[in-house]
Structure formats: C-alpha cells, structure tokens
Amino acid sequence: MDAFDVLVTAWSNRDLEQAEFDRQVDMIRPLMTWDPATTSWHVRLSGARPEHVSNVLNTLFEAARVHGTTVTVQLAPAEPGTKPAG
Numbered sequence: 001m002d003a004f005d006v007l008v009t010a011w012s013n014r015d016l017e018q019a020e021f022d023r024q025v026d027m028i029r030p031l032m033t034w035d036p037a038t039t040s041w042h043v044r045l046s047g048a049r050p051e052h053v054s055n056v057l058n059t060l061f062e063a064a065r066v067h068g069t070t071v072t073v074q075l076a077p078a079e080p081g082t083k084p085a086g
Contacts, residue, residue, distance in 0.1 A: 003048035005076035008032070010041040010060055013068035024067035031056050044076060 010028055012021065032041035045053045063069040 003046060005047060006045050006053065007074050007076045008043050008045060008056070008060065009072045010063070011039070011070040012041070013070070016067060020067065024063055024069055027059060027063045027067070028069065031059060 010032060012024055012028070014021070016024060028041050032043040035042055043056065045056060047053060057073065060069070060071045064071050
C-alpha cells in the first residue's frame with residue numbers, strides 16, 4: 001500500500017479567557033507550526049507513520065472538544081513525479 005500525506009490546519013478559539021486560551025495553545029504548539037500570515041497552525045503528516053498521525057489527530061480533536069479549536073484534515077496533493085495509487 002502506498003503512503004499518503006495529510007495536511008492539517010487548526011484555528012485557535014480566540015473567544016476563550018486568557019488562561020484557557022493558553023492551555024489550548026499549549027496543546028497545539030508541540031504538534032504544529034504557527035503561521036502568523038493566516039493566523040492558523042499547520043502540519044503535514046506522513047501516512048507512512050500511522051501511529052504518529054493518530055496521536056497528533058487525537059490530541060487536536062481533544063483540543064477541539066475541550067477548547068473549541070477548529071481542525072481540518074485533508075489529503076495532501078501528490079508530490080510531482082510520484083506514481084498515483086491504484
């Protein structure tokens with residue numbers, strides 16, 4: 001089976017009290033990179049490491065449940081020169 005990558009984006013819930021907002025950021029910061037231009041967090045995860053993908057997504061969805069963080073996940077476009085799966 002060919003590996004795949006996913007692109008994950010998260011937007012912090014800015015309506016939280018400061019202490020709660022800081023806890024939210026503390027959950028996200030170790031997993032993703034902050035992009036001030038889009039005011040969002042980003043990471044590309046390799047499907048070749050399914051356990052890592054699962055751990056990151058579980059943490060992010062917990063941030064969504066607890067803090068109202070918005071999380072999106074989408075399949076990354078194929079790298080140029082790679083053979084399509086199938």
